[in-house]
Amino acid sequence: MPLLTEHDGDAAALRRGSRRFLVFAALVTLVLLAAIVVRQGLFRQTTSYSFVADSAQDIAKGQAVRIAGFRVGAVAEVRLKDDGQVEVSMEIDADQMRFVTHDARVELRKEGLVGSPTLEIVPGPDKTRLAAAQARLQFSRADGLTALANQVRDEFVPILKDIKAITGVLADPQQGVPATLARIRESSEALKILLANGNRQADAIGAGAVRVLGKAEVDLGHLGQTLESANKRLPGMLDRTQQMLDHVEKIAAEAELSVPPALRDGSAVTSDVREIVSGAKQAWPIRSLIEAPAPATLKADSDLHGEAGRGR
Amino acid sequence: MGARLLLIAALLLAGCSSAPKTADPPRVKAALEAESDGARRYARGDYAVAARRFDEAARICASIDDAPGVGRNRLHLARAELAQGRAEAALAVLAAAAGDGEGPSPGILLTIAQAQLALGRDVAAQQSLAAASAGCGSACPQLPGLRLLQARAALAAQRAPEALAHAEAALKLLQDMDEAAETGNAWRIIAAARLAAGDTAGALPAAGAALDIDRRLALPEKIARDWLLIGDIRRRAAPGDALRQDSAAAAYRRALDVANAAGLAAIATTATQALADTGGAAEAAR
Numbered sequence: 357m358p359l360l361t362e363h364d365g366d367a368a369a370l371r372r373g374s375r376r377f378l379v380f381a382a383l384v385t386l387v388l389l390a391a392i393v394v395r396q397g398l399f400r401q402t403t404s405y406s407f408v409a410d411s412a413q414d415i416a417k418g419q420a421v422r423i424a425g426f427r428v429g430a431v432a433e434v435r436l437k438d439d440g441q442v443e444v445s446m447e448i449d450a451d452q453m454r455f456v457t458h459d460a461r462v463e464l465r466k467e468g469l470v471g472s473p474t475l476e477i478v479p480g481p482d483k484t485r486l487a488a489a490q491a492r493l494q495f496s497r498a499d500g501l502t503a504l505a506n507q508v509r510d511e512f513v514p515i516l517k518d519i520k521a522i523t524g525v526l527a528d529p530q531q532g533v534p535a536t537l538a539r540i541r542e543s544s545e546a547l548k549i550l551l552a553n554g555n556r557q558a559d560a561i562g563a564g565a566v567r568v569l570g571k572a573e574v575d576l577g578h579l580g581q582t583l584e585s586a587n588k589r590l591p592g593m594l595d596r597t598q599q600m601l602d603h604v605e606k607i608a609a610e611a612e613l614s615v616p617p618a619l620r621d622g623s624a625v626t627s628d629v630r631e632i633v634s635g636a637k638q639a640w641p642i643r644s645l646i647e648a649p650a651p652a653t654l655k656a657d658s659d660l661h662g663e664a665g666r667g668r
Numbered sequence: 669m670g671a672r673l674l675l676i677a678a679l680l681l682a683g684c685s686s687a688p689k690t691a692d693p694p695r696v697k698a699a700l701e702a703e704s705d706g707a708r709r710y711a712r713g714d715y716a717v718a719a720r721r722f723d724e725a726a727r728i729c730a731s732i733d734d735a736p737g738v739g740r741n742r743l744h745l746a747r748a749e750l751a752q753g754r755a756e757a758a759l760a761v762l763a764a765a766a767g768d769g770e771g772p773s774p775g776i777l778l779t780i781a782q783a784q785l786a787l788g789r790d791v792a793a794q795q796s797l798a799a800a801s802a803g804c805g806s807a808c809p810q811l812p813g814l815r816l817l818q819a820r821a822a823l824a825a826q827r828a829p830e831a832l833a834h835a836e837a838a839l840k841l842l843q844d845m846d847e848a849a850e851t852g853n854a855w856r857i858i859a860a861a862r863l864a865a866g867d868t869a870g871a872l873p874a875a876g877a878a879l880d881i882d883r884r885l886a887l888p889e890k891i892a893r894d895w896l897l898i899g900d901i902r903r904r905a906a907p908g909d910a911l912r913q914d915s916a917a918a919a920y921r922r923a924l925d926v927a928n929a930a931g932l933a934a935i936a937t938t939a940t941q942a943l944a945d946t947g948g949a950a951e952a953a954r
Contacts, residue, residue: 481880651703656849
């Protein structure tokens, strides 16, 4: 009997120890679970907003949403709509709702030109009204490298086409650079002959210069006398100059009438030049290098001068 | 010499390599090039040269009996004339375009209405809009423009609720379209209609939205007029409040600065007059 009693005591102590260990382990597990849930933000209050984009490029579920560079939420869902557009839902911390105005827009930006894309909510100018929960915000993409490359391409293609046309004209053996070079060569030879003649004449002038200096001394004496007489005649000359200025004024007034037709002539010359360039573009083989553009469409603007806002 | 031969050989090779391509006849190509060049210049705001290029394209199209080309280029030409503030000239061009083919298209009718509104011929504009509306179904691409012009006509006839309804419908249609200028116009008309109906609290954010878009598009005339409208709204919001009157004066000053910088004499005069009026009102409020 004492042996059995002793065994019962050990077993009871073992059971107590096991129970305490199990209770402690359960408590630790619960604390860990609570910590994970809090860390994941499951108890955090969030607000949902959405926007519509043409493409889901650079947008992914879980992507950070920022306001003024601070992370305030994440993309919750990216969904393809029936009309082919992409609807993106975002979850934003309820605390940060005060920055999302009703006219705020979402911009897809890149850190630098080639960095990772982030969504930035940019508040609108009207700070008096906030966006409602579930509101649909405007969306825009910041220009990336592709857009820059396309812009550069759009600028360069017409220039390259014109260069093609111009080089065709320049290479023309009758009127282009080769003919011009031949004429320059002829002119330089004529200039060489002219310089040789000039040198010979300068030698002759050297001898004559000595004689001229002697004469110049005599002439300076005459000049003194001439200046005296000029002083007497100067007032009369000034009067005549005044008359001449009056004439110039009249001529300028007449020019006002005659210059515009001359400008029109200039416009005609411009038109001729355009015709020449068009002709060059239509000449084989250049014409096969240049494709005809498609019929143009102009952007709609039913109020070109903004007159609707305030009375005409 | 060698380089010249190489260049000629390269040109010949390039020409031969593309020989199988069927190129457009030269006059068609010339017309399309003139039209495309005109459109480029129109987009850059060089309206005078754009008008000349469209006129040239229309003449070339007429010489090859290309009726759609003539109609298209006359419409472009009319829009370029309108952009230069020459509404009478635009109407003359549109009258010629409307006479071609089987009746005027909705696009021509809308541009006629736009020119008539610019000339203050509101009744004639409403008739043109009614004709355009009859020819423009629910899937018509010009529907937002039609709604905006109807809103402008209603605003001119002092029917603010009707103008507001048309402008809001246009804004809804423009929601998913890449038409920033028209969206800005819609917001401006909404702001003006709300102001006319006495809803200054609703008018201010709408005018702000229009200003935001016009700034992005860098359109000085519209920016200046948006500031004038904001000034009007602030002034009307609280006539006896000196602080409000000061903020209205600040808006008019912005309009004046923009107008002076862009050389817009008429708007500068309006802004100066409004500033003078506000100065008096502010003093009275104090």
